[in-house]
Amino acid sequence: MENNKPSQLRRGKLIRMLLYLRHRFDLEEGKEDELETIDYISKNVEFRGANLWILIFAIFVASVGLNVNSTAVIIGAMLISPLMGPIMGIGLAAGINDFDLLKRSFRNLAVAVFISILTSTIYFYITPIHDAQSELLARTEPTVWDVLIALFGGLAGIVAGSRKEKSNAIPGVAIATALMPPLCTAGYGLATGNLLYFIGAFYLFFINSVFISLSTYLIVRFMKYPKKQFLDRKREKRVQTYITIFTLLTIIPSVYLAYGLVKQSLWNQQARQFVRVEMQFPKTQVLNTELTYNRQERTIEVSLIGEPISEEEINILQKKVFELGLKETQLVINQSGSSTNMQVLRNDILKDLYERNEELLRDKDARIALLENELAEDAKIRNLSGEVAREAKINHPNLIKFSLGRSIFTDLEKKKQDTLLAAYASFKSKPGSSEIKKLHDWLKVRTKADTVALILD
Template sequence: MSEHLFGGNDAPNQDSGDEVKKDFKGLLGSIRKFLSDLLEIRTNTDAVATKESIIADIPFKGHTSWILICSIFIASIGLNANSTAVVIGAMLISPLMGPILGMGLSLAINDIDTLRRSIKNFAVMVVLSVITAFLFFYLFPLRDESSELLARTKPDIRDVLIAFFGGLALVIARAKKGTIASVIFGVAIATALMPPLCTVGFGLAIGKPWYAAGAMYLFTINTIFIGLATFLVIKFLRFPMVRYANSQRRRFIARVASITGILVMIPAGFTFYQVFQESLFKKQAQEFLKETIEVYQFNASGRYVDNLTKIQYVDDGTPLIELVCMGDELIPENIINTWRVQKNEYSRLKDAEFRILQGGKDDSEEKFNYVSELYEKNKAELLNKDEQIRLLEEEVANLTKNAGKQIPFRNISAEAKANYENVAGLGFSYQMQTDFNKLDTVPVFEVKWKDGIRGDQKETDAKKMAAWLKLRLQDTTLVVKEVE
């Protein structure tokens, strides 16, 4: 009976288990087929047409040279005017992408002749672009360091990723039967090859070679990673290799192409590693600031100026985290030491120098000069002119508030009490006044007179006090008012 009760269900359970396994395998097969159909690009690739179109875009002469010159001028004007729309237009018409794709293609298919032509045309394009941009900025009277220009002087990890994935999208679009033009235009905008070259010319024209070096570094990053993406996609799509009649020549060219490809990948990998390390450092630095200075509560007139924060990564030296606080209230040294201990808890911030610049011990003029100096050094970090104006207005207002404290009010009140027996109280403040044409900050003394004083006596004493205070404080804008 036991056998019957417990053994009779074995066959149905086994059948149901087999059915579940079969259904699961069928589901996996369906998912695999769906993904294969979704992501497969080899079957819809036209290798011959793609190769011909890329090679056709390599030559640089005649119409192409004039298009490049026009695009450089347009980009330079857009960068100078801080106009994003104009810069985008210049990127759309720039022919710089052709030789870069040619270099990636030729390395992938061992075409040494195409590689030679691509390198030659690319070098001529770069030199002509820099010279044209240099002449424009050198001769043009307006040479403001706009945010569009300064944004091209400090590449980071995002520029690497944009160049690489932009290059992937471009080559995939070019390889498809019936090229997707919108992708080509989008990649031209995203990878931004033209603006860095214009910024190189700008840096040389104004005598700031470090601007030119940063911009050329960004352009090099874009070039290397677009070429690397082209190489990888062409290899993945299995484009046919160029055949040579001489087997010895074929092997030699294959070795040259392979060595060149490896040499390109080495700086690409090194660059990616460097900017990735810098990105991780800045990320931890931002987290550290959120846990310290950004949650610190000032009790009086102190203020953390976040726009002037400097986070500087140095690969072989000492990184720097520098904060700026304005106002008379100083952050206590024990709190700063606590923050230094917290900094060392971050793996990438241990060796970084942590510095806090506080303005409480300076007079107003020195503070203003210091803020101006910091602003000039750090304005590349500001987003636009509106942000610059807002920052300066806040600092001027803060300095005005501090300047009010420099009036020797204790001495003035004692002298007023000794000289004017009818005065019952005296107050002082700065007031903002405007006639809707200009805005002024006016020092105002408020006088409370003793009860029972005649009106003409008050008026006479008020005039004498105003004349005395203007002479005493050397300020003709000073105002004396009566308060009840």
């Protein structure tokens, strides 16, 4: 009996720990009535009236944000966007076998997508700024991280939507999953005739939507939401079949596409690791690396500068590419061994230098312009000083020394610096106050300055 006592204590502690964790992670606590949650999500599915206008205005705001490359504006647009409603409605409908809700959600999502792309296309067609900024380019090609964000963001969204007290999680999900920017980018692709941008951005939106719907479906089934009841058993079975077919037709291609994104991400990671580790030479440096991954080809193109490496070394590197698991990958090395490659390298160097230093050059141009303006002002004052001195001598015969120049003064109370026109005057005998005022007023008129500091000796 004494030997069994420690094991019983350990078992008791384990049970208490499991009960504690179950209580901590219990989704039933604070849960809204299932029918209330279904009604709440169903109401947010519709896109008409104010909801539709809010969507249009949000699309305009997001398009402007992408156009001027403002992250804060894009986030604000995503906060007011109502796009999450029909996407969660699709997942809920699939989870509770409500074919009418499924059709309504799908129809409203189609309307929202059409209106969004049309709105953004109109904006990008009329805007004078047609350059693709970094925020816009980031939405032209999905990654595996977008899939994970949509999945876990959708889980957070439906859990928050099922609570009695609604939190700020749903707006947060709208920001994290970034549903609006891809639709705006798709509109940009149509407005500029760039179909690759349109396809890539719409693909990103599709992936996000499917995985948000999938996560909603999983939580609805996990929390055992009541399925829609039918009086006609044949109709119920037919609806379940339709929903199952729809779910499979939506999820299977998305999972396949997500798998492809995972493979591409792993390939990119291995390719960069290969360049970083294997492409190290004592008298040669990697200038530029371009990775190409698609169905037709997988290429690692590296531009080298310095002493050319031999064909034997290139063959060894190609073998290492295969050994690292980068199958069907071609290694292309551009180096300064031929005039063609030299031209390629020269173009790459010039492009890289231009892109890196464009902002710096703009800053330098502004500084040079400022300095030139300052020098011109100083030269103008120097030339004016002699003329003003001679004219002042005529008006004030007692004047023996005179100087005019620009001075920098500091306002200690306001803690700022400014430029002031200062005049220095020396007289044979001390001038009266009326003569000083006369000189000061004349200097302001003669120099066309609002303020002149007159310093007497």
